[in-house]
Amino acid sequence: MTGPRYTPLIETLPSTVPFVGPETQERRMGHPFRARLGANENGFGPSPRAIAAMAAAAGDVWMYGDPENYDLKQALAAHHGCAPENIVVGEGIDALLGYLVRLTVAEGDAVVTSLGAYPTFNFHVAGYGGTLHRVPYRGDHEDPEALIALAREVRPKLIYVANPDNPMGSAHPGEVILRMVEQVPEGTLLVLDEAYVELAPEGTAPAIPPEDPRVIRFRTFSKAHGMAGARVGYAIGARPLIQAFDKIRNHFGMSRISQAGALAALRDATWQAYMHRLIAAARDRIGVIAAENGLSALPSATNFVAIDCGRDGAFARAVLEELTGDGIFVRMPGVAPLDRCIRVSCGPEADLDRFAAALPGALDRARARA
């Protein structure tokens, strides 16, 4: 008796996962985190109207969700000034990125991204046998010119760029992204991850005609809307591309409760405006905490802040480990020189208080280890 025969591609894939969840860490530690500030979650939570809509939908969960996500797409189309046919809704940006890679990347196909950018995108590219070509960050920003230059060389199926960026929190003005779109090589698609763009300065989101075939942009309810656990993402792009998702997507993959929650969240503009202020204030607070400890916080266009710990990656990792041991969940970039930073999510005052109380001791202990 042998097991199943995997595909040759699957046989080559490592058993790695893109992220270890905080729950896994908690189980290893034997106690819960006191402050959950590591996954760029939005601890301020979703709109009370969204919570109410989800609670109300719980009783209707015997029904599958609408596989066309009709109501949500109508609302999103009105919100973005495009047609519903320009929008595909999916189980978070992660799932949609997986579908997009599957649509375009066959074994050996080239894909361009930045060294240190979103690991889950890389996970999908590797998972479909694509070859990743990476460009270093420049000045803690993804480097549009270098991405385009490399793309002209390797003619990739996809170029990934996040604006604002994760894990550094930096953002390019929309015009820089527009210039990228103009320079995308023929047959290459620009994958514009805008997971955090609602939290960025005015002008960060470029005006791109939805029918432009050179770019697809991704948005989510996980960050500004505080609904990471609901798994609602969407992409905006040209109709033929959006329609192609129907060839492969999990049509009945959306939770009916999440559909209801996203719709209610989208309609609550008052809460959104309030949320943007709360997050901006929390960003400032994290900057203050950093300064109190002699560290500098990088400017952030997102709901998290990268704090430069002032030394190398080993030191930042020591700081992170000391914080973890003290019950404070934060994460850090994976590659140098970004990994001189720890990354702290914007969250409620009480969580930031705990972070503020824990940081000096963590720094002391990390320095003592070095």
Next chain:
Amino acid sequence: MTGPRYTPLIETLPSTVPFVGPETQERRMGHPFRARLGANENGFGPSPRAIAAMAAAAGDVWMYGDPENYDLKQALAAHHGCAPENIVVGEGIDALLGYLVRLTVAEGDAVVTSLGAYPTFNFHVAGYGGTLHRVPYRGDHEDPEALIALAREVRPKLIYVANPDNPMGSAHPGEVILRMVEQVPEGTLLVLDEAYVELAPEGTAPAIPPEDPRVIRFRTFSKAHGMAGARVGYAIGARPLIQAFDKIRNHFGMSRISQAGALAALRDATWQAYMHRLIAAARDRIGVIAAENGLSALPSATNFVAIDCGRDGAFARAVLEELTGDGIFVRMPGVAPLDRCIRVSCGPEADLDRFAAALPGALDRARARA
């Protein structure tokens, strides 16, 4: 400006979807269904404890769900008498079937299933370039002997069998499935879809050691647990196979609310027992309604009943269309001779009353059309 370059496989895929949702039909008709009895949903709904758990979890939805589904896997392992490492949880059986096909089926690989069996499985096989080989039903049952015989011939990566079966509602005793497992050719994996098995007679679910590498079984919270819209399915199999899902699955794909709901539903054995009685009673009622109209209901081991309309597929389709026009949502099998039937989900008394009231007229009008 051209669009993206799709993979050669994607270019060959048709733009079909496995199922049109009832909401799509409602939008076309311009009015909602009066009775939603077509999608094998469970209109009795989930355990009140599951509803409460989901409503309570709505406020926590700012957090991603645990990507390891730890608590749910622990509970499922205890329930099934296996290790948590034998279980993978995913966004419904649909998503898990997609992952399994991706793990095993490369372009041109053979897969064996029954003619008229679950279309979404076929959608995934086609989507990864597999070649489907189909065996006809025999006596409204999937035909294990013929499936194995064909498998010995074409040496497929996968053999799909649902027990109980959808769309006919029939079931083989567990020993028949055990015999299939014993006969699975070397290098072939038996895909045992047990979406409805909790509702089947004692002995339908065979005792298969979880480490048996020849079979993987699929279960869901969509049917007996009444949580179709929550998207929680799981598979039980040998550790190496279960671990392989980690190479490709959407690790953060599960809704946190759905995780909480499934855990609560699993713990509410009292409600489950009550639900099994309600569904059995509704099956009987559908049988009575069929008999009142001179039709025969097929024996069902599921939460739906296939009603033999007594003529050919065209007639059953006419009956279905007339019911639809009258606001009654039902579905029917896609291929002959199964398509002499319409398929009616077990639901609350009021819904079945509406179906009972609508059926005589629908039959009359269908007969007048013939």
